[in-house]
Structures are given as C-alpha cells and as structure tokens.
Amino acid sequence: MSSKKPSKVIEGQEETEALVLGEELRPARWEEYIGQEIIKENLQILLRAAKERGGLPEHILFYGPPGLGKTTLAHLISKETGRAMKITSGPAIEKVGDLASILTNLAAGDILFIDEIHRLNKSIEEVLYPAMESGTLDIIIGKGPSARTIQLELPPFTLLAATTRVASVSSPLRSRFSGGVFRLEFYSEEEIEKIVKRSAKILGLKTDGSAEREISKRSRFTPRTANYFLKRARDFAQVHKQDLDQETVGRALKLLGIDEVGLSPSDRRLLETIAHKFSGGPVGLGTLAAALSEEEATIEEFNEPYLIQMGLIERTPRGRSLTSHGYKHIGLSVPKNLQEKLL
Ligand code: ADE
Numbered sequence: 216m217s218s219k220k221p222s223k224v225i226e227g228q229e230e231t232e233a234l235v236l237g238e239e240l241r242p243a244r245w246e247e248y249i250g251q252e253i254i255k256e257n258l259q260i261l262l263r264a265a266k267e268r269g270g271l272p273e274h275i276l277f278y279g280p281p282g283l284g285k286t287t288l289a290h291l292i293s294k295e296t297g298r299a300m301k302i303t304s305g306p307a308i309e310k311v312g313d314l315a316s317i318l319t320n321l322a323a324g325d326i327l328f329i330d331e332i333h334r335l336n337k338s339i340e341e342v343l344y345p346a347m348e349s350g351t352l353d354i355i356i357g358k359g360p361s362a363r364t365i366q367l368e369l370p371p372f373t374l375l376a377a378t379t380r381v382a383s384v385s386s387p388l389r390s391r392f393s394g395g396v397f398r399l400e401f402y403s404e405e406e407i408e409k410i411v412k413r414s415a416k417i418l419g420l421k422t423d424g425s426a427e428r429e430i431s432k433r434s435r436f437t438p439r440t441a442n443y444f445l446k447r448a449r450d451f452a453q454v455h456k457q458d459l460d461q462e463t464v465g466r467a468l469k470l471l472g473i474d475e476v477g478l479s480p481s482d483r484r485l486l487e488t489i490a491h492k493f494s495g496g497p498v499g500l501g502t503l504a505a506a507l508s509e510e511e512a513t514i515e516e517f518n519e520p521y522l523i524q525m526g527l528i529e530r531t532p533r534g535r536s537l538t539s540h541g542y543k544h545i546g547l548s549v550p551k552n553l554q555e556k557l558l
Contacts (some may be wrong), residue, residue: 240414240442241287243294247413250406251284254397258288261394262296271324272296273394274347274374276332278381280520282439283399285377289328292375300326300375305334314339315354318346323370332376333383340388347374347391379516401436401524410438414445415459425461433468433477435521440477447471476525476544481509485518486527486545489537495550496528496536503535 242248245255258275265272272292277285293300301321308314308329321327329335335343345351352367376392378384389396402410408431415422426448434441444464451467452459472480488506489496504511519535522528527541539549 239417241290243291245291245295248284248287248291249409249413250402251288251399254288254399257395257397258292262292266296271371272373274392275376275394276381276384276389276392276396277375277377277399278379278384278396279399280401280437281379281516282437283401284438285399286328286330287438288399289326289375289377293326293328296326298324298326298373300328302328302330304330305332308335308339311339311342311354314342315352318352318369318372319367321370321372324372325370326373326375329374329376331378332388333378333380335388337385340385343374344387344391380512401521402438403436404431407431407434407436407438407441411441411445414442418445418449420445420449420459422459426459426464429461429464433473433475435477436524437521444468444471444473477521478544481507482518482522483545485514485522486537486541489528489535490542490545490547495542495553497531497534498536499534 245259248255261275262272275292277288279285289300289302292298299322301317303317308317317327342352345353346369350369350371352369354365354367355362356365357363373394374392381389381396381398408427411427411430411434412422415427426445430441430444430448434444444467448459448464448467451457451470452463455463455466457463474483478486485503485507488503489498492498492506493503498506500511500514504514507514519528519530522541523530525540526538527544529536529538539553542549542553
C-alpha cells in the first residue's frame with residue numbers, strides 16, 4: 216500500500232458528503248433540485264449574467280444547518296456551468312503552503328469549493344483575501360528583516376464555500392463573497408416528500424406513497440436525513456421481506472431510535488437534561504455541553520437548529536430553555552410559569 220499523504224484536494228466522486236448522500240441521488244440539473252427557490256433563482260441569474268458577459272461567476276458563500284444541500288448546490292453550479300470543481304475543506308488546509316498549492320494548481324475558470332470554511336485559520340484566511348479580490352497570491356519568503364513578498368498571478372477562478380457557522384466566518388472574509396452570501400432554509404414537508412419520491416425512483420424502490428409521507432414527517436425538514444431514512448427503511452424492508460410502506464418505515468426508524476417527529480436519542484437527551492438538571496433552563500451552552508459530555512459545536516450545529524425550528528427549545532441571551540412544547544414532548548407537565556406565558 217502507498218504511504219502517500221492523502222491529497223488536500225478531493226476530486227468529485229471521492230468527496231465525503233457524497234458517501235452519505237449517495238452520488239446517485241444528487242441532482243444534476245436545476246430542474247431536479249427541489250426547494251430553496253429564491254436561492255436557485257438568484258444563482259441562475261448570477262450564472263447567466265456572468266456567462267453573457269463572458270466572465271466568471273463571482274465568489275459565493277452558502278450557510279445553514281448540515282444536510283440542506285450546500286455541497287449539492289456547488290456541484291450543480293459546476294455541472295450547469297461546465298466548469299471543473301476542486302473540493303477541499305477548512306480543516307484540510309493546515310498550512311499556508313497547502314492553500315498556495317491548491318490555488319496555483321487551478322486551471323483558468325475552475326471552481327474551488329471549500330467546505331467548513333469557518334475552520335480556516337487566520338494566517339490562511341489572509342492569503343485568501345488577495346486571491347479572491349485581485350487573483351494574486353502574496354507569498355512571504357524568508358524571515359525577519361530580509362523577508363520579502365513575491366506576488367504570483369493566479370488563474371481566474373470562482374470560490375464557492377459552505378459553512379454551518381456563519382458567525383464564525385470573519386467579516387473581512389464574508390465581505391469578499393461578492394457574488395452573495397446565501398442562507399439555506401429548512402425544507403417544507405411537501406418538498407421533502409418530493410425529494411424522497413425522486414430518490415425512491417432512482418433507487419428502483421417500490422413504494423406506496425405512505426412510506427414517503429412517513430419519512431418526510433420525520434426527516435427534520437432535511438434532505439440528507441430523508442435520504443438516509445429511505446435507505447435504512449429499504450434495508451429493513453429487504454431483510455424482513457416486507458413492503459416498503461408506512462409501517463415498515465415506522466419499524467425501521469424505531470430501531471434507529473428516531474421518534475414520531477424525527478428526534479434522535481441525543482435530541483431527547485438534551486431536552487431531558489435541560490428539564491431535569493437545569494429546571495428547564497435557561498442554561499448556558501458550555502454548562503449544557505459539559506452535562507451532556509458533548510462538544511458545544513455539535514449541540515449548536517446538529518441538535519439545536521431543528522429543536523428551535525420545532526419550538527421545543529428557545530435560545531435566549533441567558534441560555535437555552537425548554538418551551539412548553541419541549542416539556543410536553545418528553546412527557547412532562549408544563550410548569551406554571553410557562554402555562555401563564557401561553558395565556
Ligand atoms: N437531494 C438533496 N437535496 C436535494 C434537493 N434539494 N432536491 C432534490 N434532491 C436532493
């Protein structure tokens with residue numbers, strides 16, 4: 216086996232999210248991409264205008280909770296514009312030299328996609344600024360008084376980037392995404408149902424409509440989760456020689472610990488911890504993370520967006536609190552102070 220260090224840039228097919236989403240399910244045309252209509256329209260105008268001018272689309276940043284299709288949009292832009300895309304991520308770029316090598320190896324017109332861009336460190340970000348603004352790479356050679364800067368001309372490129380934590384992207388970096396900063400929204404249940412129907416068709420599954428509905432009800436308004444549930448329900452149906460219907464979906468998801476509104480065991484543990492250990496809150500993120508033995512970032516990125524969207528918890532300046540719905544969901548009676556708030 217080769218002992219070569221893995222490349223910092225991953226070409227198309229090997230990219231990590233693709234393993235979860237399944238390359239076969241990724242939309243390849245605008246017409247196949249369901250939902251996020253406003254973003255789609257803005258992107259189509261941006262790309263068409265750039266093409267008509269004979270130039271490149273400007274740099275674009277996508278943000279929002281995981282699984283909503285940020286990477287998928289980047290792939291779509293690459294496919295629809297016929298431009299090659301190099302894929303990397305914030306944590307994969309460890310040194311200034313890594314970024315310099317990625318940038319100098321781009322061909323004119325390429326797209327560079329940086330996932331988790333909030334994890335780029337400051338000194339690397341500073342190399343990115345002139346690259347984004349004027350297509351130059353400033354490299355410092357030597358140290359101390361004899362250090363000098365040389366400037367390299369880069370091939371013209373478009374940077375697409377994604378983050379789940381836009382507040383952690385510094386404002387100088389954010390402001391350089393001159394093509395736009397787009398926030399992806401949760402999908403509606405109807406949109407998820409359409410996505411699951413499309414996926415079932417691609418996977419060649421025989422369903423009766425009730426399976427798609429049940430999956431979309433529990434999928435946290437998130438396509439990646441919906442496609443994951445569809446595949447697990449397919450496995451369950453196959454192994455137990457059952458039809459892929461609402462009941463089979465229910466049994467498959469029960470086995471995964473997913474409840475009727477799509478909460479995972481870790482979501483429910485979070486609600487129960489706020490209720491039992493912190494009297495319903497408010498509790499600060501750090502304290503909550505310690506009580507759950509979880510990373511703060513995991514709670515913020517994976518659990519909270521959906522719990523807030525569902526109105527089960529509230530985020531206030533003093534911390535996280537359980538709402539009356541949150542209490543009810545875990546089978547507890549709603550405390551007096553929250554009942555009064557409801558009146
Ligand atoms: N798969 C993941 N996201 C999708 C979307 N928005 N439309 C269709 N299929 C998808």
